Amino acid sequence: MKEISCKLLVIGAGPGGYVCAIRAGQLGVDTVIVEFGKPGGTCLNVGCIPSKALIHAAEEFGKIAHIAGGKDPLGIKVGALTLDLTKTIAWKDGIVSRLNSGVAGLLKKAKVKTVQGWATFRDGKTVEVETETGTQVIHAETVVIATGSAPVELPFLPFGGPVISSTEALALSEVPEKLAVVGGGYIGLELGMAFAKMGAKVTVVEALPRVLTQYDAELTRPVLKRLGELGVEVMLGVKAKGLSTKGDALLVETAEGMNAKVTADRILVTVGRKPLTEGWGLERIDLDMAGKFIRIDDQCRTSMRGIFAIGDVTGEPMLAHRAMAQGEMVAEIVAGHKRSWDKRAIPAICFTDPExxxxxxxxxxAKAFAGEIKIGQFPFAANGRAMTKQGEDGFVRVVARADNHLLLGIQAVGQGVSELSAAFGLALEMGARLEDIAGTIHAHPTQGEGFQEAALKALGHALHV
Structure with missing residues (x-):
């Protein structure tokens, strides 16, 4: 049994873990990181990156299919087209592989020692790692738990056979003829719309009265419109009950209490994610929990001295960029810097069509927080760049206090608006007011002009609407 000691041990090499380890290494902290799978975690390997690759491929195929159907006004004509999904998945895997190597290289550059295997706590300062060459014992002054999350499995729809999670959906060798998606959240709709563009007949089953409940109804309206255009059937107030005896249909209960079947080759279950808190021996260190998550303070400290936790295992929002920011902060705290978690906003993006x-x-x-507010909303139908991209459906909206015009929230829906998230986050972090955004020159023609115009609208003098 081999034994090593270090100042900092990071368990999990996902976005939060590897960023924490890299930053700690840069600061001269003797760091070890343990990972059972490939570096990059869920996000890089079976989440954010591969899903966006598939979404992009679907978008390109959908555009060409639209043109082939003689419905495009641009004057472009194409013949018959096919999709080799195996080749698409190989391209996606190539991107993931390059990024895996990139993360491994960055860890090495920062002089972080990587141990491949499954870590289990022996006590608050020691873990055992089962590796291919035997058990490795690691003693650490400080430990960071960054074990991430996994898809929630429904007891009446266990994964296997035709029932798949997002992980399996991103590795299919062919497009299902009929796809049932259980859950109308961002994962289900992102992948459901992608497969619909690739030719699948998609049905979304959602138990709640509407989809994408983490966003307000006005913001999601363009997405619902696009779902209809893609031929995606959305069944609201409908509960999934199980798999048919033959395995060729999803059994559901309608809002009226009637039993029904949704015929499907594949059933994609996307009803949320759960923190990975089991199998690591956490019960041996008896950390305080916040429900199913590890309880942390504003410095990501747990209830046990010398143990931090970051990322999905600590609760919502389960976003890679939140984990990264936490990881960087913790590394600097361990190195002796004064840091705390004081974020005004963590942008959330849904990569549906539109985004x-x-x-x-x-x-x-904002009304509940500040009372009287000002709202400015600018439609992309009045934005030249959006029009030239055939992306007029959507808008930018700003929400500010009425008394001092301090920005409290910013939302947008439209083609490619994910790229505006940095500007939105920066404005909120810097404590910008409506006048700051309105007075900043935004390049023309860009969709970013919609941000400035929304601020002008809230001030009562929009120029282009």
């Missing part, structure tokens, strides 16, 4: 971005407070939340 959704939300940062800060919604109008309803």
């Amino acid at each position: 959704l971005v939300a940062a800060g407070l919604t109008p309803e939340e």
